[in-house]
Amino acid sequence: MNQLLGDWNKLSSPDSTARDLALSELRLTLVRSLTKALGQRAGVNEAFIEDMVQLSLLRILDKLDTFQGRSAFTTWAIAIALRIAMSELRRKHWNNVSLDELQQTNELIPQDKASQPSPDEASEIKETREILLETIHSQLNERQRLVLLADLNAMPHDEIAAQLQISRNAVYKLGHDARKALKRELEKAGYSASQLLAAFQPNSFTASV
Amino acid sequence: MKLTNEHIKGLVECMGVTHEQELNCNECLDLVPEYVEQDIQKQPIRSTLKPVEYHLALCKECRDEYDTLRELLTDTENG
Numbered sequence: 001m002n003q004l005l006g007d008w009n010k011l012s013s014p015d016s017t018a019r020d021l022a023l024s025e026l027r028l029t030l031v032r033s034l035t036k037a038l039g040q041r042a043g044v045n046e047a048f049i050e051d052m053v054q055l056s057l058l059r060i061l062d063k064l065d066t067f068q069g070r071s072a073f074t075t076w077a078i079a080i081a082l083r084i085a086m087s088e089l090r091r092k093h094w095n096n097v098s099l100d101e102l103q104q105t106n107e108l109i110p111q112d113k114a115s116q117p118s119p120d121e122a123s124e125i126k127e128t129r130e131i132l133l134e135t136i137h138s139q140l141n142e143r144q145r146l147v148l149l150a151d152l153n154a155m156p157h158d159e160i161a162a163q164l165q166i167s168r169n170a171v172y173k174l175g176h177d178a179r180k181a182l183k184r185e186l187e188k189a190g191y192s193a194s195q196l197l198a199a200f201q202p203n204s205f206t207a208s209v
Numbered sequence: 210m211k212l213t214n215e216h217i218k219g220l221v222e223c224m225g226v227t228h229e230q231e232l233n234c235n236e237c238l239d240l241v242p243e244y245v246e247q248d249i250q251k252q253p254i255r256s257t258l259k260p261v262e263y264h265l266a267l268c269k270e271c272r273d274e275y276d277t278l279r280e281l282l283t284d285t286e287n288g
């Protein structure tokens with residue numbers, strides 16, 4: 001038994017009666033927590049909560065050995081349940097939007113056609129746009145570009161992951177590699193993020209979006 | 210799709226919080242329970258948990274889940 005579980009160590013007890021009791025107590029805690037946290041959101045009803053709690057219990061039991069007692073057990077368990085339920089909610093909301101469609105209708109247009117700076121646009125912003133577009137087209141692979149495009153359209157990583165049939169971690173890595181490439185090229189040109197953000201202040205230029 | 214100034218600003222903001230090494234979403238979730246308890250109790254966040262802060266600044270899914278967890282636990286603590 002995992003002693004770090006404290007009062008919850010019955011979850012890993014060989015005594016099935018004790019284990020079932022602990023499990024139904026955990027189930028109740030998760031039902032209450034998910035109902036309180038998500039009950040008012042669109043698409044959430046009793047059946048949804050039940051399904052999510054069931055999936056969460058399986059995941060929690062599967063990961064029980066990894067609990068290290070660095071927080072209350074319930075905090076750890078609720079965090080896992082929220083990850084599962086909220087990922088599912090985001091997917092429900094987005095699953096009629098396909099990445100292919102997004103890509104076809106929203107391909108980032110090539111640099112030469114994209115640069116239409118207004119006359120009073122700060123030169124840093126103009127140059128930044130050129131560097132970003134150049135890097136996006138010459139240094140990012142197709143999947144990195146796709147994640148960046150989906151990010152710009154606020155598409156959740158859960159949905160990108162499902163459509164590409166990869167994990168949410170893998171989507172994050174594609175985005176991370178893309179960001180690192182963009183950052184590297186901006187820094188090569190002598191720009192830092194804080195300097196560029198200052199150029200976006202209202203007094204620095206007139207926005208023409 | 211034209212890269213609008215809003216897009217560029219968003220990307221530059223991301224550059225500002227991009228680190229060479231970052232936690233992925235699962236690694237972040239492993240540390241979130243400890244981080245959220247310290248955050249709620251207004252304890253200084255341990256330096257080993259700093260990467261959680263970086264990840265939450267960049268990943269809107271983990272941020273959304275974190276905010277929901279924090280609100281839930283704060284409400285629970287306050288009865």
Ligand SMILES: [Zn+2]
Pocket residue numbers: 172233234235237264268269270271272
């Ligand atoms: Zn994340």
